[in-house]
Amino acid sequence: MKILLVGAGLSGAVIGRDLAEAGHDITIVDSRPHIGGNCYTERDPETGVLVHVYGPHIFHTDDEEVWDYVNRYQTFRPYKNRVKTTSQGAVYSLPVNLHTINQFYGKTLRPAEAREFLEEQADSSIADPQTFEEQALRFVGPDLYAAFFKGYTEKQWGCSPTELPASILKRLPVRFNYDDNYFFHRFQGMPETGYTEMIAAILDHPAIEVRLDTRFSAEQGAGYDHVFYSGPLDGYFDYRLGRLGYRTLDFERFTDQGDYQGCAVMNYGDRDVPYTRITEHKHFAPWESHEGTVCYREYSRAAGPDDIPYYPIRLVAEKALLADYVALAEETAGVTFVGRLGTYRYLDMDVTIREALDAAAAFRASAAAGDAMPAFVKSPL
Structure with a gap:
């Protein structure tokens, strides 16, 4: 079959690779000039630091199959997320x-x-x-x-x-011991040369064509046997019922010499400090050594129409609108909505990959049985 995937992030890459290996012809489109979605990493030309361009992504999971999957495409180095916070004039460990x-x-x-x-x-x-x-x-x-x-x-x-x-x-856990590892999961790490190279390796298959700087419209799906859509759910329908609410992030990038703050993530708990945290990116790859350093001050605000949506709000009003969009999606044949934006849910990377693998398996089973693929493999509601 000819399959169109909208979005070259984790969902699109994982589903695309699975279905390409199953013999299908895969086209992936993305409106951005790069693969990887918000996981995109790149080398800073000034310092050589590997930068998480859309904010830090730390891989952690209890799903051994997902851990084995990502290690098939990239070497993951051990990494523990140890967050600090500055509050009321002192520095503390979180959680x-x-x-x-x-x-x-x-x-x-x-x-x-x-x-x-x-x-x-x-x-x-x-x-x-x-x-x-x-x-x-x-x-x-x-x-x-x-x-x-x-x-x-x-x-x-x-x-x-x-x-x-x-x-x-x-x-958010409270611990009654001195364990300051932010996550509980068995498997925790960082890709040695970044998420971009990992996703590029997943996409490296002769049956996969990737088209960047390409905007999607629902009419494009007519030329394909099925569409997997990982863009904003409301965007697929041109926001005809209204816009789902998101928070977005603004990053104030700055560089320095040496070690700026001594840790990867420093939260700021005081309300009068306008940013939520400062991230220092070279600490996300502690096996590397760089004289310079790249930091982001991170500011959160309501997402506008032209902003990158990061966090779904999912309060009462948003859930009511979401239910209306889910009903609309379920009436739409030939498209399955996947990923963080397609299902309007906050998803960690491991869950995104798990659901992508499950979506691909569901498609293969549906195709073999001659059944229609549902709009959602995992309900957003």
């Missing part, structure tokens, strides 16, 4: 751990003592937290909430934590 608690309160608590102490700080009257703020107050109390979560969250999401669901904070 909140035993060191953070002891440093913040000037104590020397052991794990059991710290649990008991935080329970005393917490608002036990909140039996069933519904909002981000209630979740924080219930589990860490007002002091740690104010220092590490409130200001950062207001900057990141552009609204009060009272408007955000408790589920957002449930992803």
Whole structure:
């Protein structure tokens, strides 16, 4: 079959490679001048530092099949994400751990003592937290909430934590030991020469044609047996029902000599600091050595029509509009919506790859059975 994939990021590359190996003729289009989507990495010509152009991407997963998959196309070097935060005039480790608690309160608590102490700080009257703020107050109390979560969250999401669901904070762990590795997953690492080279290797197949600087319109799908679309769900329908809400990021790039901040990621929890964090990119490849350094100050704001959409907002109004677009998509034959933008969900890279592999497998099964491929392999709702 002739298959069109819209987007040359992880979703398009993984689905395209799978179906090319299954004997299909694959065309991938992308509006940008490069492959890789937001995972795109490139060498900074001034310093030689490998830069994560659209912000840092750190690979972590418990899915052994996905880990084996990415290592087939790139050597992954061990990497632990150790985040620091500057708050109220001091530097602390994130996620909140035993060191953070002891440093913040000037104590020397052991794990059991710290649990008991935080329970005393917490608002036990909140039996069933519904909002981000209630979740924080219930589990860490007002002091740690104010220092590490409130200001950062207001900057990141552009609204009060009272408007955000408790589920957002449930992803942020509190540890009662000195483990400052941000992630729990078994497999964690960074591609030795960057995500761009990894995705280029995935796309390196004679049955795959990639067309960059190419905008997609729904009419183009008529020349193909099926379309996999990883662009914005509402964009496929020309925003006819309205625009789904996103947050976008602005990066203020600057260079320096030596080591600017001593870590890859420094968050800024205070509300009066306009940026959410500073990332120093050479620390994402600690096996390399560079005299110069490249840093990004990161600012979050509401995405406009011409901005790159990063984080789906998914509050009540957005979920209602999303349901309308999902209904519209399910009435549209010949196209399957995939990836972060196509399903309007925040997805880590490993989940994106897992769902892409599952989508390709579902397509092969549907084709073999003569069945129609659904609009979504994983429902956005």
